[in-house]
Amino acid sequence: MNFSDNYDVAVIGAGHAGVEAALACARLGMKTVVFTINLDAVANMPCNPSIGGTAKGHLVYETDALGGEMGRSADKIFLQSRILNLGKGPAVHSSRIQADRREYQKLMKHILEKQENLSLKQPKF
Numbered sequence: 001m002n003f004s005d006n007y008d009v010a011v012i013g014a015g016h017a018g019v020e021a022a023l024a025c026a027r028l029g030m031k032t033v034v035f036t037i038n039l040d041a042v043a044n045m046p047c048n049p050s051i052g053g054t055a056k057g058h059l060v061y062e063t064d065a066l067g068g069e070m071g072r073s074a075d076k077i078f079l080q081s082r083i084l085n086l087g088k089g090p091a092v093h094s095s096r097i098q099a100d101r102r103e104y105q106k107l108m109k110h111i112l113e114k115q116e117n118l119s120l121k122q123p124k125f
Contacts (some may be wrong), residue, residue, distance in 0.1 A: 013036065042108055
């Protein structure tokens with residue numbers, strides 16, 4: 001099957017970056033397809049499901065400022081929220097949440113499925 005005639009953008013992978021890229025393209029009006037190996041693993045998080053922290057926190061703030069979904073979704077499903085490094089200077093203070101990883105997956109998959117101009121596909125092996 002040739003998808004090049006049907007879509008403006010193809011995103012390979014539905015991890016954090018793939019989800020954000022696909023949503024950005026679709027919200028800009030581009031017909032977008034996301035390919036993932038497993039539809040049940042969309043936005044899968046590791047066994048330590050945190051969002052934020054000293055390094056990744058800056059990326060979450062940047063995607064949030066540009067209309068991204070990770071920060072918004074994290075706010076809806078978090079189990080615990082902390083500010084890290086309070087004993088150090090303000091330059092290294094950072095927010096981090098511990099997420100309910102299954103709820104995060106379900107929410108992000110639902111957001112992708114309802115997004116206009118976006119299709120979610122799992123290849124057949």
